[in-house]
Amino acid sequence: MNQMSDRKIFEVPLYAYARSPDQDADTPVRHKAVVIGAGPIGLGAAIDLAQQGVEVVVLDDNDKVSFGSRAVCYAKRPLEILDRLGCGREMAEKGVKWNIGKVFFDERQVYDFNLLPEEGHEFPAFINLQQYYFEEYLVRRVREMQETGAPIEIRGLNKVLRVADKGDHVDLLVDTPDGEYPLQAEWLIACDGAASPTRSMMGLDFVGRVFEDNFLIADVVMEADFPTERWFWFDPPFNRGQSALLHKQPDGVWRIDLQLGWDIDKEEEKKPENVIPRLKAMLGEDVKFELEWVSIYTFQCRRMEKFRQGRVIFAGDAAHQVSPFGARGANSGLQDTDNLCWKLKLVMDGTAPETLLDSYDVERVHGADENIMNSTRSTDFITPKSEMSRILRDAVLDLSERYEFARPLVNSGRLSVPCTYDGSPLNTADALQGGPARSRPGSPCADAPLGEGYLLGQLGGRFTLLTIGAEAPDSLTCEGLEIDRLAVEATPEIHERYLGEAESAVYLIRPDQHVAARWPSFDAGAVEAALKRAIGKE
Amino acid sequence: MSDLNLTPNIPGADDFYAELLAAHEGLTKAESDALNARLVLVLANHIGDRGVLSAALTAAMLKEEEPA
Structure with a gap:
């Protein structure tokens, strides 16, 4: 089968634009909750709220799922959250599970490891799954809920132009193919990604550290005999002085990450005539493959000072951005909405005071800081920023080949695990003596x-x-x-x-x-x- | 004499490594080399055991034979 000639799932509109009665209303219609962004985090938030009976509208400036594979590693905790949202099992079944990782340095394999996840958990330590599948399962879940009358709606090609917090609600102005219309939300959840237009419209800071590096991501479709393992190279012959990663996704798609360095011409590097020779050098001349998607990314580690801004609440990459090492983007975003949605429901019902939402800020800022710290450390190991940092890194790799002690120091990304909210104002002091x-x-x-x-x-x-x-x-x-x-x-x-x-x-x-x-x-x-x-x- | 421990023995290995890099931050290469040299001597004194120190030297040289 020639997979490249088929229309990919990310090329088909999954939530096509349809005119809403709100666009013809005499006065702006007010919704209990509006979510901006139909990515993994926005859809996760909307499903969570709707499952609790909260009426919710998702606005997205696009009408399709994620273009290209993008986020591909989903950890156990998000899968557990998704199971509660009604779609974790399908994802775990579709996803590729792996336990073996191999680490290469220069021309040789220095060691391999088995994650040996703890027994007795329903979900695996993590799976690899293309973001477009991930979003498709979420959209499917939304449709399923709609059939049973759940108050949830996705509006494609609805681009938010203006946001104004009015104290007891938020005013929005939305652009569509039929023109603009006003809308109101009791609560607004911004899940519109690292470049969050909502954040910009509100003039909020997003400060942190820029990493001067570029990575080429290539998704290739190949019939290869590579085992289902994660292979990571430090300074390999096919990408001198840089790193490389090979990871398997469902449907014979392989994710390849090649570090390119800082001074490059992005448009040139993205051209197939430049990408293909690089991949051949890595995979071998004889391996047949087709390019499904190529992208070049740079990254930053940063977060907003506060995730809650009155009636506007930020979640996912809109609130915090990390380097991709350790798969802490989408994974931490789902933990944001998991933390937020029950609190929002209690506040809406008047069961809890509005200040409960400030604990979302405290707890998820704590989570974001932990993720930023871990992903920054991985980045510093993968791309040493000084000569001594590189010498120490290479020493660790050389020692790791012979001595077990050095292996825990090798850092090509630390598995995303949920954080413990130590010191949260919602905790009651531990009274279980001898408890784990x-x-x-x-x-x-x-x-x-x-x-x-x-x-x-x-x-x-x-x-x-x-x-x-x-x-x-x-x-x-x-x-x-x-x-x-x-x-x-x-x-x-x-x-x-x-x-x-x-x-x-x-x-x-x-x-x-x-x-x-x-x-x-x-x-x-x-x-x-x-x-x-x-x-x-x- | 105890044997040289070559199995993982540092709790919070990532924290330690981050602290090590932080100690070098902002130093010139010469200053960093000097810091490493002082660190080796401080750690060697703490270990104290001559046999262990010899085994550590052999291990760090990545010689063909495994250190005794």
Whole structure:
């Protein structure tokens, strides 16, 4: 099959422009929530809100999914979030799973590693999947929800021209093929990417560090016998002084990243007659391949000072940008909306004060800083910025070939893992003596096998009281919220991940499956106080 | 005499490496070389064990034979 002659999924409009009744209204129509951007983060936010019954409209200046593969690595935590949103399983099934990585330096392989992910999790450590598939699954999920009457809508070719926070709502001006129309949102979520027009319209800063480097990304379709592994080269003969990465995606598509350096002519480098010889040097003269997509990117590590700006809330790359090493872009963006949407719902319902949204800022700025730190370190290792930095880097690589001790120092990207919200104002002090550190207040819950399924699937997306060997009421109503209890057996995994040295435990779990508080036994007063704190009432 | 440890032994390896790079930041190559030399001597003194130091020298030379 000649895949290049088929029309690619990213060339077909998936949410074509259709005139909305809002465009003919006499006065601007106000929606509960408007999301700008139908990328992975915007769609994730909209699905999350609509699943909670919040009416939401997504505006996108395009009408198609992402052009080219773009973000290709999705980690376990985002897959768990997507499972709650109703599309994690399909993605995990379609995606390529891998555990073996190989590291090359100069002409030789210095070592290989097996990720050996911890057993007893429903989802793999991560998968490779083209962003266009990722978005297509999300759009499909939106359509499925629409069929059951969920209040969610995507408007293609709707470009936002103006945004004004009016205190109790946000005024928008939207351009379409039929001209402009005004629109209002009680809350606006800007997920419009690293170049966020919303951020610019509001005149907000986006400061950080620019990396003086260019990377060529090429997606090639090839029938090759390369195993399903991640190969990373430092200073290979086919790309002297630079790095290279080979990664497999579904459908025989391979992602190739070649570092090019700073002083290059981007337009020249992108031409197939320049790209193809580079790829042949890397893959071998005999390997048959076709170019699916080529792009050159530079990157920055930066973030907004505050992600919440009154009634406008920024998420994903619009709020923070990282280098691609470690796959922390889309992965952290989904954790943003996972953190935000339950809070927004409680605020809309009047169950929680508006100030609860400030904890989104605190917690996700913490997450962004952790991601920026990790991806900056990877970048400094991959592209040393001084002679001594390169000498040390090369010393680590030379030693890594012979000695195991040097391998943890090799940094070609650190796996994206969710951050623990240590110090969050929503946490209640740890009261479970001997409890495992990995499940301390602020931590994301670790999955574990449970009956026929898994723990996280049963926690769902609401406040839950998780009890292990402890008595508690089956449900309780507190601060206007209904909290169900999930009583589980102390299986070996639950024991290791939730009990540690403790005999019994009661966990208060937030809707985003982070731990709010934990105790050795149930105490109604303590749970009530912790819940109040977790919804920003203290 | 204890053996030279060549298995991972630094908790928070990325933090350490970042601190090492930070120590070199803004230095000229000559200053960086001098910093490394001082660092080697400080660490050697801390190790103290002559056998371990000899084994470490051999390991760092990346000789064909594995260090004893």
